[in-house]
Amino acid sequence: MSQASDSLKLFATLLVAWILLSGSIAFDVVAVGVAAALFITLISQNSLSAFSGLRALPQSFGASLGYVGFFLSELVRANLRMAKIVLDPALPIRPAIVRARTELTHPVARLLLANSITLTPGTLSVEIKDEWLYVHWVVAEGTDNETATREIVEGFERYLKVMYG
Amino acid sequence: MTDGPLELIGALVVLAGAAFLFLGGLGLFRMPDIYNRIQAGTKATTLGTLLVMLGVGIIMPGWLPKLILVILFVLFTNPLSSQVLARAAHRAGIAPVLGTLADRLAEDKGDQS
Amino acid sequence: MVEAILIIAAILAGLGFLLAFARFVMAPHAVDRVVAFDGLTIISMSAIVLIALLMGRVVYLDVALVYALLSFLGVIVIARYLEKGE
Structure with missing residues (x-):
């Protein structure tokens, strides 16, 4: 459960960083961002991120x-x-x-x-x-x-x- | 560039940042040993970079998203690289300057060997 | 007025760069040199952003970002290398 929510937070952060970086919310730009963020989230599933262990209280x-x-x-x-x-x-x-x-x-x-x-x-x-x-x-x-x-x-x-x- | 009040404020923030960058350079130059130099170098330059980016962002609001990314990047990487450098210096056996009050790390390393 | 202040800021940062460069040249040890180099790259990053502003080119911001990324990686790798050798 916490693993899944960590991955979700990582995915969201990466996507926000991508949108800030490209400065555009056109469909194709965001689609590439989603693909890249998904890929990075998948390959780094077992590594730590700033969110692992951060309590959602x-x-x-x-x-x-x-x-x-x-x-x-x-x-x-x-x-x-x-x-x-x-x-x-x-x-x-x-x-x-x-x-x-x-x-x-x-x-x-x-x-x-x-x-x-x-x-x-x-x-x-x-x-x-x-x-x-x-x-x-x-x-x-x-x-x-x-x-x-x-x-x-x-x-x-x-x-x-x-x-x- | 126009000379509105917002641009003026932004330029002054940039100037303050540049002053800290200068102090960082001065610290790197004046401090007597590597540990003090890392201290003077990283602290002043981090705030300096932050203020320069912020000032540019005030003048060019459209650039803010990218500038915020640069600021976050600097905030996370700058202390990391100084820590790694300090550790490398200590492991490479560079002693702190004469007059350093204590070196607990060297003492503890001595205990173990 | 705004441009004058920005140019003064650029000169100040340039002076800081020169002082750090002097330390880079006179470094007593390889790790010292890397520390000075780290200071140099941070100052030049701000300089790149200032140039982007003075010339009105947003592309230079990407240059600054990639520059920061590469110099960070470089410093980490060199530091890891130096702590073993010498």
């Missing part, structure tokens, strides 16, 4: 919106902070590679977490091993696991936990 929809909003505001803050550092003649950095623990188990949720960490305030995921994320931190506020987990992971994890359970 009202609160998970809300969490997705909250996640996107939180992510965008963090992205802007990250850039302003980084701009200040790069423009400062003294280059005030305190780099460290720290460990942060995540409670997420779903692979897609972990991928989104690692991606979000990479795009936000001075942090870059270097490696994931089991529940540990190794993160490079440009201005480290501490090198112990607890500080790193609190400062880096928890903000995003809140939303992802609801989205992927």
Whole structure:
């Protein structure tokens, strides 16, 4: 059941991407798009997509919106902070590679977490091993696991936990 | 191109994006080691690209669908490639710059061997 | 006015490109070079879209998209290769 609905979501996403890309809803254009999307959906039935495991609950929809909003505001803050550092003649950095623990188990949720960490305030995921994320931190506020987990992971994890359970 | 208020706003958004692209280049140039360079390079350039695309979309609303695709693509691939590069750097044995406070990954690798 | 602002933006992005290129040339390690290359391609992607706007050609958007796709694949493949060797 969930396999079928994942495939359906993948098919719909591909078709929307195709229509955005071709910028036309003429019959022949859409027909080619349907064929291509169907083909890709069929050959990737057993692989993961961003939808596998995303829970179809009202609160998970809300969490997705909250996640996107939180992510965008963090992205802007990250850039302003980084701009200040790069423009400062003294280059005030305190780099460290720290460990942060995540409670997420779903692979897609972990991928989104690692991606979000990479795009936000001075942090870059270097490696994931089991529940540990190794993160490079440009201005480290501490090198112990607890500080790193609190400062880096928890903000995003809140939303992802609801989205992927 | 006409000089309406919408075009002006779009052009200013493009300008802000270009400023971030410049900062990304500056970060790549100034940062002392590869990890900090990846940080400066990916963050500034992602927001920079996003703003440039958005600004162009404001000036040319008809181009928006394709620009949104480009934005989504950049948002997903940019962090992925920086992560893969950071991991490659660490596995290839490139040490962080002197003065780095801690390298837990190197410590844990040492434990296992 | 609008065109003047766009040209200033293009010059700013061009300066960023030059700085990234300097890093590309002076890279101490192969992975550093790939990082600089990644920065270069992202900046040039925006440059292509700006050129599309200034010349009024929508086709260049497809060029930017394919360019981004190819450079992403290239970076991933080279990074996977470099993490084994050296």
